[in-house]
Amino acid sequence: MSLSTSAHVNQALVEIPSTVAGAVDEFEVGARLEMSGYGDRFAQGLGYPSVFEHAHVVSGFAEIPAERRRVRSDFGEAVKRSLFVLAGIVLCLTVVTGGPPAVALTGAAAWVGSIVVGSVLWWGHGRGDRALGSRAALASGAVVVTAGLVGALVTGDPAVAAGALWGCTAGITMIGTITMARVVVVLLGALVAQLGHLLPGAQFDQLPGLTILVLLFALAIAEEIPRARGPRSGPTSGVGLTAALATTQVLAQITALAALLDDAREGAVLVLAATFTVTAIAEPLLEFAKVSMRFATARLTDIAGARLATGAVGLGWSGSLVLAGITAAAVVSPFVDIPLDPQLTAITLAVCGVISGVLVLLGTGSQLGAVVLSLAAAAASWFVDLVALTALPWFAALVVAAALAIGARRLANPGVW
């Protein structure tokens, strides 16, 4: 054996400092020395009883490296997602032929599709079983699209099916990285569809939007099918529960929205504008909140300070969502010539508060919390609608306060740092 040849020792003298650099203690130095070929026999060749004594001596090389406190940001990604969602909403709206009920049905189909498909895909990601998640997403997507087609036949409005298609497309695309090309396609599609909508010619107005929505859906499915064929690594238990919870959550939210829109009547357009705005800006705001949170927690070393700072960020996040919603309603108000009266303001605030609270809970990993909040909001909304319309301002205040509290509490939890 060529142990402790002078060449080996010389090589060791050169290598050892870099071999042990950054080790946390002498045992790690020992482990690294052994792994690099400088084990017991090498140490004994140098006169040490064992590698541990050798490690003790050379651990002086293991200086603590300086740590940079960088805060990574994915704003670009968040903005892409935001544009994707907004353009998709515009696309769906361009194919609506009916009145507010058709708009509501289209929105509901898109909402259900995106939440259910996205949830099961996300579940698969979290379990490290993308194939199973993909299969569940394709299956649930098929159910949603079929329901959308039936809805379209019943209502006579193709927009309902378009909404379902878009929801599934968004659910699949939003999990993972959205390419800029995909965003550009949707934006251009929305632009072309809008032009088609505005140009004269009754047959042309829906066709571009529908075509683009079908193509986007086909593209998303074509990408997902190979993933669904991948190897599975675990049992399927949990995916059904995830899908059920996601469906319950979104249906409860739709129920709450329907109850509140019932009271808004012709002002529903303002509430819907607020809803779309909150949904679309949630991603960039979430990223901003995360960056702020990381910035604070990368500098604070006491738990109380960190909780206070992150709680404030959460408060700001929830508050910004609600504020963005009510601002959107206020901006749209003069254009549609519908005043944002106190009752409409309360309804808008309540809707934005519920959406904000649910988004914060989902964004911080509490699906069950999102379901509970949605169900509570649905029950309360129907109660207000049927029994206690005068309590609407109090209900709105309560919802907004709850949303702010959820934001503050969820972000102050170290589990989400």
Place this chain on the structure above:
Amino acid sequence: MDIAMLNEGTYPVVKGGVSTWADQLIRHLPEHRWHVVNLVGRERAGVWTPPANLASTTLVPMWDPSGLTLGWGMRGRDRRSRVRNALRQVWRAALPFGPDQNLPRLRAALQDLAEPGGPPLGHLLLSEGSTAALLEAWARHRRERPHLPELPAALAARTSAFADRTLAVLGAQWPTVDVSLASSNGPAALVGMARLWRDGTPMVLTEHGVHLRERYLALAATGWEWSVRYALIALSRAICRLAYSEAALLTPVSDFNGRWAAALGADPARIRTIPNGVDADLFPPLATEPTDPVVSFVGRIDPLKDLVTLVEAFAVTRTRVPGAKLRLFGPTPVGNEAYRARVEARVADLGLGDAVVFEGPAPSARPAIEAGQVVALSSISEGLPFTVLEAMMSGRATVNTDVGGVAECTGTDGRCGVVVPPRDPDALGSALAELLLDPARRRAMGLAARERALGRFDLQVCAAAYRDALAEVAAPARVGVPQWQVAS
């Protein structure tokens, strides 16, 4: 007797060294009923045919996302408070300040966490978490060690996310047994300690690789911040030391592992090395060898196997044995594709071309051993590798790197196998060439290796040693008073 085998990510969901050992042990101790408890990640599907005496298998997921927690303090207020206090004590023990009272403090804290009742421990740890406790303990610890950096809350949260997943296994539920056998330190041993504290079930702790040593190396490879690694290692080290003191018997597979256990504070009197065993009937002596000068390798394509060095060594061998071939038998695990590409690139760089063949997974080690005149092992870290023992039992000459318990397999005199320093292509390549050029020496080495394997590494010997050890540990425990009942 009912025995629990406590594994981490091995039998029955993956194949390989520890899993082979587990399967052999269960089959060769048929008089006992076995219950396997396996801490699992992604792999959940069994890949072994269950032996008749395998009574139950419990999979404990360690890394599943938990998106279903409410996160509100509605249930088990007292329990939450106790968990919070226990976490504080755990981190104070891991990152001490002042006189060393670590182990008693850690034991008491972990006993609190392991206490049954209330919401599931995993859910409690997800909603409570260690972050506050870690920050507090770090600040105290740093008062004595001012050279340590400050620990920002973000890093404490990241550290806690991993640490809490480990601690959550204390709440794992599994059948009642007479004795538990943990196949590694760390989380698997935590599972065993929880049961020991609850009802007095004694634990035997074996180690194939030294858990803590592997944690050091794995964490160093992550590139994580120094303070995160420091805190995680501090906790792992404290848990490993506690397990060494709580286990009734330590049965490392090699003296090398035992030496690490002793260095970490284990009582040498309770360390009894039980080497892995190979079924001599499955590995009878090979009567023939390939006519061509072939070196074979058996193992997964993995950085720990250091195949780059093996390829470089083989280039050295080829300068003396121009017709030599290197056949690599083994799978490329998911995630190791880049490493395989690196090995292939090195093959191309050295102009070895068709002389190096990636054969893929073999149905067993036997055909791979049979394929070579010499079997090579180039690892930089090993426990007591089955491939070396199986090659020796088959009567093949081997050249191996001197890591872990490899020299205990072959001896160091070169009679039953050659050992060379790791990461030394010249030494490995020269040793391979010398054996390829000397058939008489190969034959003599094969015979001596078979003889040594029969004497020390026969499966019957290994099984008998475990039979004795388990019986010895279980006997006094049956008449003892459960510690948990005493504590409450």
